[in-house]
Amino acid sequence: MNKHHTIALKPPAATRPLVIARRRTLEQRDNLRAGAIALAFASAMGDLDARNKLAALPAKLAALQVECDLSPDAQELAHAADSAAEIEWRKAVQQMDPPDAIEGINAISCCARCVGGVSCILTGSAPYAGGECAHPVRQRHLFNLNDQGLRVFAYADNPTAARFFDAAVRRLGVGKEFA
Ligand SMILES: [Zn+2]
Numbered sequence: 001m002n003k004h005h006t007i008a009l010k011p012p013a014a015t016r017p018l019v020i021a022r023r024r025t026l027e028q029r030d031n032l033r034a035g036a037i038a039l040a041f042a043s044a045m046g047d048l049d050a051r052n053k054l055a056a057l058p059a060k061l062a063a064l065q066v067e068c069d070l071s072p073d074a075q076e077l078a079h080a081a082d083s084a085a086e087i088e089w090r091k092a093v094q095q096m097d098p099p100d101a102i103e104g105i106n107a108i109s110c111c112a113r114c115v116g117g118v119s120c121i122l123t124g125s126a127p128y129a130g131g132e133c134a135h136p137v138r139q140r141h142l143f144n145l146n147d148q149g150l151r152v153f154a155y156a157d158n159p160t161a162a163r164f165f166d167a168a169v170r171r172l173g174v175g176k177e178f179a
Helices: 016-021 026-044 048-094 159-172
Strands: none
Touching: 016 048, 026 048
């Protein structure tokens, strides 16, 4: 089996959004603290449930504070991990042979390794290429035209992207439509 087949189809999933979604804010801490006044009152009136909740509050407040304090660093760590994973993935893509990379492409569907909206293998080796599919025919509206009316591949200066796209264009037999 070809070693390239072990390369994951999808680019790595980003972890930073998860860290942000889990983020605790100072506002949450303040809300919790504000609610404690009513608890303290109820507790003083002999409400045992309120007394127990009040007793648990310092630990909750402290935990929220710790999470607030660490959130920026946690996001930074996630960002670094995401960048490293993406760089690894791009490196793996760049090592693929064009026929391997464009496997599965035809007039209707893109390559097996194209994940619409996430990443297209045809542009995946180019940093900041975004997730839009670059299928030469199906996505023909995406391409600018040059002076001769030929479509221009926007990532042609990325050698891997250029090789993959060229292979795709030749496979689809639309070479004369492209610069
Ligand atoms: Zn695609």
